[in-house]
Amino acid sequence: MSATQKPQVLAATPLLEARALTKHYVVGSRLSRSGKKLVRAVDGVDLQLMTGETFGLVGESGCGKSTLARCLVRLQSITSGSLMFEGRDITSLSTRALRPLRPRLQMVFQDPYASLNPRRRVGNLIADPLRVHTRLSSVQIRARVAELADLVGLSLEQMERYPHEFSGGQRQRVGIARALALSPRIIVADEPVSALDVSVQAQIINLFADLQEKLDLSYVFIAHDLSVIRQVSTRAAVMYLGAIVEIAPTATLYASPAHPYTRALISAVPAPSVNRANRQREILEGDPPDPASPPTGCRFHPRCFKAEARCGSERPLLRQIAPERSVACHFPLIEAAAGS
Numbered sequence: 001m002s003a004t005q006k007p008q009v010l011a012a013t014p015l016l017e018a019r020a021l022t023k024h025y026v027v028g029s030r031l032s033r034s035g036k037k038l039v040r041a042v043d044g045v046d047l048q049l050m051t052g053e054t055f056g057l058v059g060e061s062g063c064g065k066s067t068l069a070r071c072l073v074r075l076q077s078i079t080s081g082s083l084m085f086e087g088r089d090i091t092s093l094s095t096r097a098l099r100p101l102r103p104r105l106q107m108v109f110q111d112p113y114a115s116l117n118p119r120r121r122v123g124n125l126i127a128d129p130l131r132v133h134t135r136l137s138s139v140q141i142r143a144r145v146a147e148l149a150d151l152v153g154l155s156l157e158q159m160e161r162y163p164h165e166f167s168g169g170q171r172q173r174v175g176i177a178r179a180l181a182l183s184p185r186i187i188v189a190d191e192p193v194s195a196l197d198v199s200v201q202a203q204i205i206n207l208f209a210d211l212q213e214k215l216d217l218s219y220v221f222i223a224h225d226l227s228v229i230r231q232v233s234t235r236a237a238v239m240y241l242g243a244i245v246e247i248a249p250t251a252t253l254y255a256s257p258a259h260p261y262t263r264a265l266i267s268a269v270p271a272p273s274v275n276r277a278n279r280q281r282e283i284l285e286g287d288p289p290d291p292a293s294p295p296t297g298c299r300f301h302p303r304c305f306k307a308e309a310r311c312g313s314e315r316p317l318l319r320q321i322a323p324e325r326s327v328a329c330h331f332p333l334i335e336a337a338a339g340s
């Protein structure tokens, strides 16, 4: 995984698979003026992560990406649908039953600082998962922390410092070291570079790539910026208001987006990182609608330059239009290949 070198997908069986996954929750109260509302944060998502792959997930803030991320590692319960990990159904496993699986499914967050206790030394913070989930001795834990520090490009001396003494990029390295401590198979990275300067972003993206190669990791990599997704992933899904609207190999997604929303996201990427042919008139106006009261029909129709009457009443389903390529749109920007 990197701008220049992306690993091959190693096997045909998905390592992680979501089928019609939904996460709904209730907000508000009976006593409030607006009453209770049901938010469909994730609404029927199908996706597969293959071994050795980096799967990109992109969409605006509030589209449900983070909720989906937490469902994929079972940090949140799932309302309906299913989640398979290594061929096993983990949709409804209890906290206790999930415990042996936790080390293999890890998350990296956008703001590692928020999850790092400011009063504890970084070396101790990295050691925490080892103390909770393993029976290693303190000598073995110290050795493992040294190994993890080296893997993420931090020094032993830095392990004695406190989180506030680190830059944003260094803190993200600490977050990654914690995620790696228990030798996971999958890392779900939720906007891990969004808060960083562009030059630091590149360093962290390269670190993810190096680690993938060394440790045989598979990633779900989440961003709101398509140019980041293009650098890191081999396949990507575009999410809008709780649903996936397009899935394709990342290069294809960029070269010829099929969904009007994908094209609008590409238009928002600064030139010259985007083919001029794709920088057309789609300026994405307004904010995404409230997920507690989404538009009827196609949820994108109030913002879509291509909307027709049918779009306001009939919700388009995700359908395959070419090998490895699916779109949820009545009038996609490219035609379906014959036989798809």
Ligand code: SF4
Binding pocket: 259, 260, 261, 298, 299, 300, 301, 302, 304, 305, 306, 307, 308, 311, 316, 328, 329, 330, 331, 332
């Ligand atoms: S279904 Fe209609 S409104 Fe929705 S993206 Fe396609 S053209 Fe636009």
